[in-house]
Amino acid sequence: MNLSDMLSYADITQLTRIASVYGCECNGNSKHELIQSILATVHRRDVIKEKLAKMELEELRFVNYLLFETRKSYSLEDLLARVQQCRFPALNEVQNTNTSVAEEKKKKVKPKKATKQQVIELTPREIIAKFKQQGWLFNGYAGNDRYLFHVPQDLKERFKITLAEVLSVAIERGTQPSIYREEGGQLLLDLKVMLNYIATYKPNVALDGTMHRRFVIQLNELFAIQEEMPGKGAWKFGYGKGFGEYPDRMAFMYDYCFSKGWLCIDGDTVDITKTGEIAKDSIGNQEMQSIISHWLKLYKGAIPNINSLYYWICSLSKDWTTIKSFEAVLEPYIKPYYFDSAGAILHKRIVKMLLHFGLIAIGESEQGIVIKRSVFGYKMVESLQTGNNKH
Structure with a gap:
């Protein structure tokens, strides 16, 4: 539902509270x-921009989550958990804290106590209440729906447009590199290579279902896009079947093949299924949307806001854009995951995979590393905007 629909179901007390927040002058x-x-007030772009400017970072993270979530409703517990997940220090905050502690130790004085002027941190419940008062969250109006929360659809779109304007100001445009890398449909070709290789050699697997290292090395050498092999001490969780044992791209492809039912474990070997036999000869460009959806679903456990990161990178890189500016803009929104820092997640789990999917091109110019979305990347962003790419 849109904002007008949700307002019509709200009682006059809630309407009065929302009107008060926006300073509306009318008959109460x-x-x-x-x-x-x-x-008339809430839909104004300058009003939304002002509200965004006054938000704390964790509130912006929460908004970012709501904008790209495909769910229609949320329980209070869902929202509380999400707000809690949005509470983590940005890298510069961690560095500043460490510096302050070090300085305090050198001076041998007690850290300063919080003053009354300092901003009091809101609890998750208070943040949700604040969003309700702003007219961004509404309860349902009938049955069990009354205990669920909803976000007006038209307001989500306006917030997305306005937030894009805010973020784009900090994005630095670069010059076109003389040489750049674009992988296009290489992933589809290598999927066929993987299926054919496994059908031919039926590689031995360990107890966890991953191929023995010599098979992985052989397969990697057959790929059009070859990767560095992971070290023996690599960590092995969070990003799907084979992660840590295979190079990242290969691990994703291996997981995808199992999710599609193209591969199966047969005793101590991995083999191709009947469905896989058909697929290896018929994989076409239409498969890419399914592949990207699988990536978003697979990596979401480790990167809860992966949808928004994917969207912002593709939508804000219509021209050659410096990766450094994306680091500055997006890393504060990325929560580190075990051994992956925010920077590692941005580069290894997002940007590198977007390159593998043919969504962006990467090169190096005078400004450093630059990226630009491809024609396919533009189409996928459009499908996200219209809601056709669900995951």
Whole structure:
């Protein structure tokens, strides 16, 4: 539902509270006037931009989550958990904290106590209440739906447009590199190579279902896009079947083949299925959307806001853009995952995979490493905007 629909179901007390937040001047006893005044104010781009500018970082992270979540409703527990997940220090905050502690130790004085002027951190419940007062979250109006929360669809789109404007200001455009890398449909070709190799050699597997290292090395050498082999002490969780044993791209492909039912474990070997036999001769460009959806689903456990990161990189890189500016803009929104720092997640789990999927091109110019979305990347962003790419 849109904002106008949700306002029509709200009681006059909630409408009065929302109108007060936005400074609406109208007859507080008229529900119709309250709704019209709120709609006229809330939909203004300058108002949304002002609200975004006043938000704390964790609130911006929470907004970012709501904008790209495909769910229609949320329980209170869902929202509380998400707000809690949005609470982590950005890299510069960690560095500043460490510096302050070191300085305090050198001076041998006690750290300063919080002053009254310092911002008091809101609890997750208070943040949700604040969003309700702003008219960004509404309860349902009938049955069990009354205990669930909803975000107005049209407001989500306006927030997305305005946030894009805010983020784009910090994005630095670069010059076109003389040489750049674009992988296009190489992933599809290598999927066929993987299926054919496994069908031919039926590699031995360990107890966890991963191929023995010599088979991995042989397969990697057959790929059009070859990767560095992981070290023996690499960690092996969070990013699917084979992660840590195979190079990242190969691990993703291996996991995808199992998810599609193209491969199966047969005793101590991995073999191709009947479905896989058909697939290895018929994989086409239409498979890419399914591949990207699988990536978003597979990596979401480790990177809860992967949808938004994918969207912002592809939508903000219509021209050659420096990766350094993306680091500055997006890393504060990325929560480290075990041994993956925010920077590692951005580069290894997002940008590198977007390159493998043919969504972006990467090169090096005077400004350093630059990226630009491909024609296919543009189409996929459009499908995200229209809701056709669900995961």
